[in-house]
Amino acid sequence: MKMYGFFRSGTSHRTRIVLNLKKIDYELIPVSLMKNEHRNETFKAINPQGFVPVIEINDQLLIQSPAIIEWLEETYPEHALLPQDPIARAKVRAIAALVGCDIHPINNKRILDYLRNVLKLDDAQVESWCQNWIDEGFSALEKLLEEDKTRGSFCVGNQPTIADAYLIPQVDSSKRFNVDLSKYPQIQAIYDACMQLPEFVAAAPKNQPDAV
Ligand SMILES: N[C@@H](CCC(=O)N[C@@H](CS)C(=O)NCC(=O)O)C(=O)O
Known part of the structure; x- marks a missing residue:
């Protein structure tokens, strides 16, 4: 492969x-x-x-x-990176979509190139664009994670799923855009749990x- x-x-x-x-x-x-x-x-x-x-x-x-x-x-x-339970699978797919459809694509290179080269935004404005959409998505995700009392130490349950595979790269790129991650303690805790694993x-x- x-x-x-x-x-x-x-x-x-x-x-x-x-x-x-x-x-x-x-x-x-x-x-x-x-x-x-x-x-x-x-x-x-x-x-x-x-x-x-x-x-x-x-x-x-x-x-x-x-x-x-x-x-x-x-x-x-x-x-397996999808749980057996259909509700838990839906939660995994929802988090993957929250990151993969609603945060990542609007901060992609081609979008940022357009903001810089065509709309002539400066670096601070581009950073503000990225922070805005990451903050909007992470705020909603933080609430969902906080409300899920049976969650465990990863996004869904006590072992990594596809949801964690989507979340961790988004956290890393948020750091590059200077997002204040201290506002998201649940997301941070999941990040820390994942980074204990050699695969991550x-x-x-x-x-x-x-x-x-
Ligand atoms: N929906 C696609 C998006 C892929 C994607 O956005 N890849 C980015 C890197 S993370 C890319 O190649 N961007 C090039 C660009 O924006 O010019 C997927 O999930 O594979």
Whole structure:
């Protein structure tokens, strides 16, 4: 299995967490978003959307991290990352969507490039944009986590699920945008619990071979 990815990409990071938790070996093919390699014709032939991650397996190219993660869960059922109980599964998918649909995409590189290069926002304004949407999402998530009295030490239950794989990269990128994480003690506690696990440590951006 090969993965086209970038060390600081949140969607590559969530996919790495799932691969590590499932103990799947893969070869990394780095695509530098800093050098805009994702926008060149070679990479667009691999993913016409110009996004990482992409998984290559048996001459198949899989795009979109939610689809990749569901495929990994279905194909490698050992080390399950979705709970058995349908309500708990719905909670996992809701947290994944809260991060993956409602926070991450509006802070993506192409959006920030547009804010900077077309709308001429300065660095402080771009940072304020990111903080605003992260704060809105994290405030809601913090409330949901706080109200879930049977939750355990991870997002849902006492072992990591797909929800944690989505949350941890979002926390890391929030730090880059100087979000005040002290407002979110439940999220912080989940982050700390995940970072006790070697699979999460190994998936961290700073521990990737393409980290700069
Ligand atoms: N919905 C896609 C989004 C992928 C995505 O946004 N990837 C980012 C890195 S985290 C990217 O390649 N961005 C390039 C850009 O915005 O120009 C997925 O989940 O795979």
